[in-house]
Amino acid sequence: SPERTLERKVQEVLLALWLEQKYTKDQILAMYLNRVFFGSNAYGVEAASRRxxxxxxxDVNLGEAAVLAGLLKAPSRLSPARDAEAANARAQLxxxxxxxxxxxxxxxxxxxxSQTPASAKSYWTGAGLYVADMVMDELPGLIGDVKExxxxxxxxxxxxEKKAEQSLVDVLDKEGDKLDASQAALVSIDGTGAIRALVGGRDYAASQFNRAVKAKRQPGSSFKPFVYAAALEKGLTPFSVFNDAPIRIGDWTPENYEKKYNGEVTLATALAKSLNTVAAQLVMxxxxxxxxxxAHRLGIESELQPNASIALGTSEVSLMELTASYAAFMNGGYKATPHVIxxxxxxxGKVLYENTYDSPPRVLxxxxxxxxxxxxxxxxxxxxxKSAKIPxxxxxxxxxxxxNSRDALFVGFTSNLTTGVWFGNDDGKPMKKVTGGGLPAKAWKEFMIAAHKGLSPAPLFGNGQLIDNPNSSQPMAQAAPDGGQPVTAEVPPSTTIGGIISGVFGGDANANRYPQAPVRQQTATSGNGPVPPADVAEGGGAGYGNVVPPGDVGTPQTTSSVQPRRTTLLDLIMGQ
Structure with a gap:
């Protein structure tokens, strides 16, 4: 604090004497230069030089070193990013x-x-800076005040991370202006909840607000999977039939997006076509x-309003929590707690915090x-x-x-990654007929194709088959590849989150590398209904012991025995 008292001066003298006894002059100077504020959100001489x-x-020359030294008197006012002329004048002194x-x-x-720089960018650029801010926000909650x-x-x-940022920029640059879409965000998560890529906006230099984490928007129909999953838990099947027709629930009359109705449809068809009338009936x-x-069990943390319109995603959530909740579908029913640290x-080298999230509870x-x-x-x-198909x-x-197309989202997954994409405007201005199957699906596809390049394709959990429920009297079927008559499919063997994630690395070579999680034995069945929520959410018996599921996705796995270095916070800040 700027407080000036005799007591404080005495404390500073004692501290100075202690430092002199314990450290050399060079060590004291190094500690100071590694911690002092240099303006523009840069702490320490290394960060300031990079900034x-x-x-x-x-690698700085004499002129640049003089600029850095001159910043210490008034780092904010003399910052080259704020006032290059003042910074250069101070460097000359x-x-x-x-x-x-x-x-x-x-x-x-x-x-x-002649070497002193004329100016510097107002802000660092690069999507990694959104992650760096996120890390700095979370760090005190994990290890307390950072004092070293x-x-x-x-x-x-x-x-x-680079592919994610590029996919959003490509779509916005190509179609954003003509469709009145100015912003976008993306978050990609693996089956354990580890955030593998995160882009909080179009350009960090223009806006440091993290739209992937901090913005809460209505998810629209991307909330419907929770409605359908709840219906399946009550005993319905993908082939249960509902009537797609005009309905009224109190004073609410939900309509389909295309203002058309299809009559009797299966739940599988209703979800594929995103029929609002069926979703509303399912909520009731x-x-x-x-x-x-x-929804809360799978990972939605925001408050949700218990009304019928929840079927159409009228309660606001963040893109990160929505995407992490979808990961429970991808990994075979385990909760994927989103985490970046x-x-x-x-x-x-002393470990202050470590969490591998390798024993997630089963939630489905x-x-x-x-x-x-x-x-x-x-x-x-x-x-x-359809625009999101990956060859x-x-x-x-x-x-x-x-x-009114204020928000458009696409959230989807392969056996490898779950990725959510949002397009919209910060001021809530409607876009021009942009839907989730438009710009978001295109950006999602571009990113996911790049992310999966070089990886061997692996099927989704359950092999993408609609399976026969042994506890249900209602038959289920698998749609034939050519759109012909459905055929009955067998229940796939028990699969775990470890198998789902490691399967993307191909072949039997990794079969024993990541052992399957033990399957908890059921002592009793639940009649004709699904596993009850209290049982599903229980964590006992599930997990991997001390084995960490693989997390190196996005590039082909190498045969080298040397493991790649983990991405650190400094890497993100420096854009390396």
Missing amino acids: YFNKSAR VLAAMREQGFITDSEVKTAM DVIVDTTIDKSL YDGPDQVIKL RRVTTAE SEQIAAQMDAMMMGVIDNGTG GWQAAGKTGTTQ
């Missing part, structure tokens, strides 16, 4: 003082003055409270997860998400569009 000159502090003290010659002063240098290992895959069948319980250590039965995956495949294969890969997902 202003895009190079390491070891530093050089003059060095000449007076005999550290440099007149010729060196003349050369250095720490090393933060993140879950981010740098190649995926499930009960809004049951839908909310399931994997490990925190001191400079000496395997059967329900497999049924949902198969139905959501229909969204991409035959429904509103050679099974993929599932759901589109979402809010009223």
